Amino acid sequence: MRMYDIIMKKRNGGALSKEEIRFFIEGYTKGEIPDYQVSALMMAIYFQKMTERETYELTMAMAHSGEMLDLSSIHGRKVDKHSTGGVGDKTSLALTPMVAACGIPVAKMSGRGLGHTGGTIDKLESFPGFSTSLTTEQFIENVNKIGIAIMGQTADLAPADKKLYALRDVTATVDNMSLIASSIMSKKLAAGADAIVLDVKTGSGAFMKSREDAFALAEEMVKIGKNAGRRTIAVISDMDQPLGMAVGNALEVKEAIATLRGEGPKDFTELCMVLGSQMLMAGGKALSVEQAREALTKVIEDGSALRKLSEFVEAQGGDPTAVTDPSLLPKASMVVPVCADRDGFVGRIACEDVGICSLLLGGGRETKESKIDLSVGILLEKKKGDAVKKGDVLGYLHANDEQRLEAAKDKFLNAYAITDSRPETEPLIKGILQ
């Protein structure tokens, strides 16, 4: 078999066989097929798409490209959670301590930023000293001891996805349904949880911009999960504007901490409640949404979710005092307001552009090797539907570099459409599939 023929077959619209898919996944994982050929194949897949069968075979080949974790030594029903990616999506940071405080063992594998979206691992590294490079033994031990551990993708776990994820990030081949579904589900299957709750984003800040595409992606992932014998639930949620008010690594960590104190933005808190309820029910800790919401509210009110975050940060080498004193998290040297240039209402926020604005400030990667600046980002002051007067602050840019700041300012201002009438409000939750 030759990689050249596989690229050409897909370029011409053919469906790849199981053997062809395995060949390129195995070859790429072993380093026998170079990045440039796989980039070409990713682009061909991007344009020609994959069938449901190809997507399933790709998922399985990626899941089996490394070790399949055995979490049976962790007591209780393990429930994993994954988002398809968004702007200001710090959900895992608040949600995992909440559900862990309710008694669900959280053994989660997370990723880094991808395209215009952020990643949990980058955000967690805002805690001074925090490490997500755990051995499997440490990972399991931490979950058994404190109920929560989050690690980065190890070299052994779905290594094909690890390589493809980094490659897609810099070759404009992220937003393809089959590539997203296989990337997420291969990791989730290899990571060994009993049940999987997916947060599928839709809107201008999501990879799946249209509602139809988001539902199709959700359906595809639920089907893959079920075929692989895992209970899989997908919540389809709004990403037509940033989630919460903070975008950027350390800024989002601060917002997640505020949320665990019961002082978080309404939309973000509600999303945590909805996803958390599904996780508690899938994990057998609640029989109904009402019961689950009650339990989640209690762990915020009695401070146990916030304490769980401190325990988790400390167990992974981070400084837990940053949880009680978020001023210890990385801070940018400049905080600059961007103001509305007319009266009206925020009619639309080009959400992807807000994500790109954070990238321009240095909060994301331009190449696989780029180092990111954890302190930069944006704190929004206005969201969709808010009334604004000329001169009102739309958001504050947190920056460390004048040149980057200038580029980001324009992007941010242009992301806001100020209209004469108040826009219709979009529901945060579009649907739940299982």
Ligand code: URA
């Ligand atoms: N999250 C992933 O893990 N992979 C994708 O391709 C997109 C979002």
